[in-house]
Amino acid sequence: MNKYIxxxxxxxxxxIQLNRPKVLNALNRKMVEEIVGQLEMFDRDPSVRVxxxxxxxxAFAAGADIDEMIEETPLTLELANxxxxxxxxxxIKKPILAAVNGFALGGGFELALHCDLIIAADDARFGFPEVKLGVMPGAGGTQFLTKALGTKKALEWIWLGEQMSASVAFENGIINRIVARELVVEETMRLAHQLAKQPPISIRMIKEAVYTALDESLKEGKTLERKNFYLTFASEDQKEGMQAFSEKRPPSFKGV
Known part of the structure; x- marks a missing residue:
């Protein structure tokens, strides 16, 4: 049984709903383990597509659990990894969507950035305040934000530890959509159900190819893209999609 989600x-x-309301969903290690474990379970479940x-x-998650970290040393962190x-x-191969209300700070911002798409409330706030605690992001924040903003803007935001509005995050391509706070979950679920109707194998292949573009050369990325393109022709969904197009009817994708 999960305790924190x-x-x-x-x-x-x-x-997956974060469930530490008394501390604004601050992330401790056990909570992260539960989140990741559930992500892996959903990824293996053929009935789940998104x-x-x-x-x-x-709050989406207002940061890491400081009480858990305050007595850490370099050695205890190295051993705990x-x-x-x-x-x-x-x-995780399936699409992950983040529905962000309120604060997504520190580890909470990193958790959102680990997701493929982010839908946020118009009053949501993002940021990395770790510098004000004498530390820095450690779960990928410097890497994700630099890839999104470029070096100079990433340094400014992370050095100052200031909070970013949803509109600034949207203008800089960090989040996908802004909606009224009472509609965040509704809009995220609407988009999730829309994606769930797409061919799962194509969705999986596209996700792999797009993320490869971040870290590999153009040549290597194009090679993987073509391999994945060819692989889609091994699926029944490819035959169904093209047949449905020829017959001028909506396709029914099965994920095989």
């Missing part, structure tokens, strides 16, 4: 399935969408990660109305758990998120 709740999870359920809505048709083909698996939902995953949604959401917080509460007050807490960020190895975070690395598993990049191995």
């Amino acid at each position: 709740q999870s359920y399935i809505d048709e083909s969408v698996g939902i 995953i949604v990660l959401r917080g509460s109305e007050q 807490p960020f190895a758990e975070w690395d598993k998120i990049s191995l």
Whole structure:
């Protein structure tokens, strides 16, 4: 049984809801383990096609659990290797959507950035305040933000530790959509159900190809893209999609 999250399935969408409301969903190690474990379960579940990660109305996640870290030393951190758990998120093959209300700060911002798409409330706030605690982001924040903003803007935001509005995050390509706070979950679920109707194998192949573009050369990325393009022709969904197009009817994709 999970202690810090709740999870359920809505048709083909698996939902993970962060559930530490008294501390604005601050992330401790056990909570991260539960999130990652549930992501892996949904990734293996053939009835789930899309995953949604959401917080509460007050906060997606307002950072890491400082009480858990205050007595750490370099050696205890090295032995615990807490960020190895975070690395598993990049191995999830299915789309992950973040529904962000309120604060997404520190580890909460990093968790949102690990998701493929981010839908945020118009009053949501993002940022990395770690510098004000004498530390820095450690779960990929410097890397994700630099890839999104470029070196100079990333340095400014992370050095100052200031909070970024949803509109600034949207203008800089960090989040995908801004909606009224009362519509965040509704809009995220609408998009998730829309994606769930797409051919799952194509969705999987596209995700792999797009992320390869971030880290590999153009030549290597194009090679992988072509391999994945060819692989889609091994699926029944490819035959169904093209047949449906020829017959001028909506396709029905099965994920095989």
